[in-house]
Amino acid sequence: MLSKLFQIKTWLLAAALVWLIHSVVTVEAADAVAKAATPTHAAAADHAGDAAVPQIKQFAYSYLTAFMFYLSICLGALVLVLLHHLFDAGWSVPIRRFLEHIAFLLPVMGLLFLPIAFLATEIYPWMTMNPPDHSLTTKRVLFNQPTFYVVAFVIFLLWTWLTWNLRRWSIKQDQTGDPKCTIILRRYAAGGIWIFALTLTFAAIYWMKSLQHQFFSTMYGVYYFAGSTWTTLATCYLITIALSRGPLKGVIFKRQIYDIGVLLFAFTVFYAYIHFSQYFLIWNAAIPEETFWYVLREKGSWWDVGMVILFGHFVIPFVALLRIDVKLNLSIMFPICVWVWLMHYLDVTFNIMPVLYPQGLHLTIWDPICLVVIGSILYWVFKKSFAAHAPYPIRDPRLKEAITWHEEPDADSVTTQGGAH
Amino acid sequence: MAETLKPYALLAEFETPADVMQAARAVRIAGFRRWDVHTPFPIHGMDGAMGIKNSKVGYFSFVGGVTGLTIGMSMIWFMNKYDYPIIVGGKPLFSPLFAFPVSYELTILLASFGTLLGMCFLNRLPKLYNPIFKSERFARASDDRFFVVIEASDPKFSAVETRKLLENLGSKNIELVED
Numbered sequence: 001m002l003s004k005l006f007q008i009k010t011w012l013l014a015a016a017l018v019w020l021i022h023s024v025v026t027v028e029a030a031d032a033v034a035k036a037a038t039p040t041h042a043a044a045a046d047h048a049g050d051a052a053v054p055q056i057k058q059f060a061y062s063y064l065t066a067f068m069f070y071l072s073i074c075l076g077a078l079v080l081v082l083l084h085h086l087f088d089a090g091w092s093v094p095i096r097r098f099l100e101h102i103a104f105l106l107p108v109m110g111l112l113f114l115p116i117a118f119l120a121t122e123i124y125p126w127m128t129m130n131p132p133d134h135s136l137t138t139k140r141v142l143f144n145q146p147t148f149y150v151v152a153f154v155i156f157l158l159w160t161w162l163t164w165n166l167r168r169w170s171i172k173q174d175q176t177g178d179p180k181c182t183i184i185l186r187r188y189a190a191g192g193i194w195i196f197a198l199t200l201t202f203a204a205i206y207w208m209k210s211l212q213h214q215f216f217s218t219m220y221g222v223y224y225f226a227g228s229t230w231t232t233l234a235t236c237y238l239i240t241i242a243l244s245r246g247p248l249k250g251v252i253f254k255r256q257i258y259d260i261g262v263l264l265f266a267f268t269v270f271y272a273y274i275h276f277s278q279y280f281l282i283w284n285a286a287i288p289e290e291t292f293w294y295v296l297r298e299k300g301s302w303w304d305v306g307m308v309i310l311f312g313h314f315v316i317p318f319v320a321l322l323r324i325d326v327k328l329n330l331s332i333m334f335p336i337c338v339w340v341w342l343m344h345y346l347d348v349t350f351n352i353m354p355v356l357y358p359q360g361l362h363l364t365i366w367d368p369i370c371l372v373v374i375g376s377i378l379y380w381v382f383k384k385s386f387a388a389h390a391p392y393p394i395r396d397p398r399l400k401e402a403i404t405w406h407e408e409p410d411a412d413s414v415t416t417q418g419g420a421h
Numbered sequence: 422m423a424e425t426l427k428p429y430a431l432l433a434e435f436e437t438p439a440d441v442m443q444a445a446r447a448v449r450i451a452g453f454r455r456w457d458v459h460t461p462f463p464i465h466g467m468d469g470a471m472g473i474k475n476s477k478v479g480y481f482s483f484v485g486g487v488t489g490l491t492i493g494m495s496m497i498w499f500m501n502k503y504d505y506p507i508i509v510g511g512k513p514l515f516s517p518l519f520a521f522p523v524s525y526e527l528t529i530l531l532a533s534f535g536t537l538l539g540m541c542f543l544n545r546l547p548k549l550y551n552p553i554f555k556s557e558r559f560a561r562a563s564d565d566r567f568f569v570v571i572e573a574s575d576p577k578f579s580a581v582e583t584r585k586l587l588e589n590l591g592s593k594n595i596e597l598v599e600d
Contacts, residue, residue, distance in 0.1 A: 276521070283518055286511070322483070324475055 053356060060119040061356045062366035066374050067116060068208055068348045069231075071109055072224070074378075075200055076232020077102035078159070079225075081166055082196060085182075085189035090401035091259055094251040094392045095240055100167040101385045102232075107163070108381050110156035112374055116207070117152065120145075125355070126213040135214040135289070142205075143213050151206060155199045162192045170393055177395035200225055208348075211355045215293045219278040226274045227313075227344050230267040234340035236260055237333060247391035251403055254328055261327025264340070268321060272314035297350060300360030305350050313343045345371075426599035428573040429552040431583055432559060433592035434566050438464045441567035444590040445470040448569060451586060455575040459562040478539045485535020486528045493524025552600035 077099040084092045084099075121127045126136050126143050136143060165188050173181035201221030209220050217223075237260045244252035282290045297306055317336060326332050353362070393399060435441040438460065445458050449472045458471060494517065501507070502515035512519065541547070553559055553570060562568050569592070571583055580597065587595050 280518060280521070284510075284512075324479065 056119070057122050057356065058364050059366045059370075060116070060122045061352060062364060063115055063119075063370045063374075064123055064207070065345070065348050065352050065367065066370035067109070067112060068352065069345050069371070070112075070374050070378055071203070072228035072231050072344060072348070073235050074102055074105045074109055075196070075203075075225070076229040077236070078106065078163060078166075079193075079196055079229055080232065080236065082189045082193050085166075085186045086193060088186070088398075090398040091255055093396045093399045093402040094248055095236065095256060095260070096396075097170065097390065097392045098239055098243065098382075098386060099236065100163070100170055101382055101389075102235075103163040104167050104385065105378050105381060106159040107156070108378060110160065112377065113152060113156065117149065120148065124148075124210055124213075126210060133214070139213060143210060148206060151202055155203055158195050158199055162188065162195055166192070170396075171389055173396060174390045174394050179397045182397060197221075197225075200228075208351050211352060212293055212296075214289060216290055217278055217282070217293075219274055219281075223271075223274050223278055226267060226271040227347050230264065230271050231340055231344040233260055233264040233267055234337035237264060238337050241330065241334075243391065251392055251399070253403070256402070258327050261321070261333065264336075265318075265321040265327070268314060268317045272318070275309075275313075296354050296358060299358065302350070302354050302360055305346060305361050309343065309347055309350060312339070313347060317343075428580060429598045429600040430570050430572045431578075431580075431587065432553070432556055432596045432598055433569045433571075433587040433590070434558060434561075434594040434596075435569065435590075435592055436566065438567060440591055441569060442467065442470050444569050444587070444592070447586070447590055448571065451577065453571055453575050453577050455572040455578075457570050459559070459568040459570065461563055461565060461567075477543060478536055481535040481539025481542075482532045483535070485539075486532035488535075489527035489529070489531030490524050492531070493527035494520055497523060552598055555600070556596055556598050558594060558596060 080092070081096060081099050081103055083089070084096055116123065126132075127145060127148075129136055132140070141147070166185060169181045169185050169188070172178075204221045204224035208224065209215060209217070237257070240248070240252060240257060240260060244257070279294065282294060296302070317340065320326065320332065320336055349361070356362075433444065435444060441458060441460065442464060445467065448456055449470065458467060460467070497520040498515045506514050508514065517524075558566070559568065569587065569590075571578060571587075573580075577583075584595055584597075
């Protein structure tokens with residue numbers, strides 16, 4: 001039964017991938033046909049098309065896409081740590097340490113932001129727009145170069161300060177076992193959640209939304225947040241499974257894995273709710289200042305990408321995660337988590353790339369390069385900091401609760417306990 | 422009284438969640454079928470100790486939800502596109518987009534009806550009378566005591582043996598409820 005389900009799931013994954021590749025290829029082919037058919041048209045297409053995009057721009061956009069993708073995971077880890085402290089949670093103590101390390105990758109992201117800072121004039125059309133359009137004139141308060149750089153600097157400063165402290169006091173508790181550390185961390189979380197909400201919104205607006213500075217959406221920040229946390233939970237699930245066979249053996253139980261799975265399911269719905277609301281309000285109001293953003297994304301193969309996001313980002317994971325027992329079934333959860341990464345990357349691409357390639361989805365060699373390079377750097381730093389400290393908060397006052405409050409491991413181990421009768 | 426009373430169930434009282442958990446495991450392993458545990462608050466791990474499988478209520482919720490979504494979508498399609506078409510705001514006569522909020526609400530409404538009714542159906546509710554309430558001690562199940570109840574209709578039930586089992590498990594008070 002389960003292997004059959006797994007097969008179906010694999011087929012669905014494969015079908016969606018084929019669809020995606022197919023839509024890219026058809027657009028490319030259509031372009032080529034159009035170029036070959038009419039020479040005058042070909043020149044025009046060439047001018048507006050991909051060949052006209054300089055390498056530096058292609059690289060900058062691919063880099064930005066990969067950067068925003070990994071930023072998602074770091075920010076998602078930060079919010080999970082903040083929520084842990086805010087809710088005084090017990091179950092998530094064993095998984096908190098590696099989340100603290102991932103959140104503390106944000107200063108590294110600050111260094112990785114430098115290429116974007118240097119290439120900003122290549123990336124953001126408003127930086128070089130001369131003369132400025134009406135929208136840019138009225139939004140000058142936000143969209144001018146000094147503010148852009150100052151805001152980016154302040155954002156990374158706040159993230160570094162917050163994540164460093166969240167990790168510092170947690171590690172201090174490993175040595176002292178002082179419950180006061182928990183209280184201090186809770187204070188950081190109480191202030192930090194505000195900082196988190198504001199900085200994330202600014203980051204999403206400045207680095208992604210301002211690619212089309214004319215656009216308005218009050219949901220943009222929370223939209224990025226929903227997708228980010230979703231991706232982080234999938235990452236968190238995989239890391240938890242991997243570590244539960246190594247350094248976290250004996251502190252991870254079904255309870256933790258199940259709860260991460262439930263949160264992943266919740267954020268599947270939350271993302272859909274947010275993105276639907278954004279689209280629905282814009283669609284219903286039909287105001288040109290807002291609709292142009294989606295009109296661009298309904299042309300060429302971006303339409304297909306939108307459909308893949310609708311079904312792949314919501315419908316398929318929603319139906320797949322609906323059953324209660326799926327959250328503990330690795331043969332289903334593993335492909336879902338990988339699929340989540342793919343979908344979130346596609347979602348970020350859907351936000352960034354149409355500005356550069358209005359005709360449709362266009363992948364360049366820079367996309368995988370940027371993904372692998374940034375990913376490797378982050379993984380390397382994470383691995384080093386994970387190895388340097390205890391794998392979980394070993395003297396957290398709630399640790400006992402996390403360990404003892406779990407469901408029965410399984411019926412077999414119960415039999416040995418009850419064997420006396 | 423004219424009626425003769427028949428044994429209904431054995432009621433065993435325990436003082437701590439750990440004790441009742443231990444007892445529940447043993448009762449399950451002894452192979453009883455018609456039995457239950459009553460506690461003042463949910464005890465983590467009790468489902469596993471009792472060997473309770475995942476509830477089937479979810480299927481009722483799912484059917485309810487799918488029904489709600491279908492009704493919502495087809496109702497709006499019927500009214501706006503088929504029965505009385507009027508163009509509003511230059512929008513198409515039917516689109517799943519504007520039909521979604523209402524359909525979604527109906528999905529939730531009927532899914533919760535499905536959940537509630539499915540739960541009542543599976544639990545055979547409403548049930549107006551249960552002999553267990555004859556026991557005065559049992560009132561403490563909502564306060565500070567934990568009970569294991571084994572019904573006499575269980576094929577493994579034996580007034581003597583079952584009582585012995587519960588005694589061995591550390592119950593200080595065992596009561597035979599008759600009906």
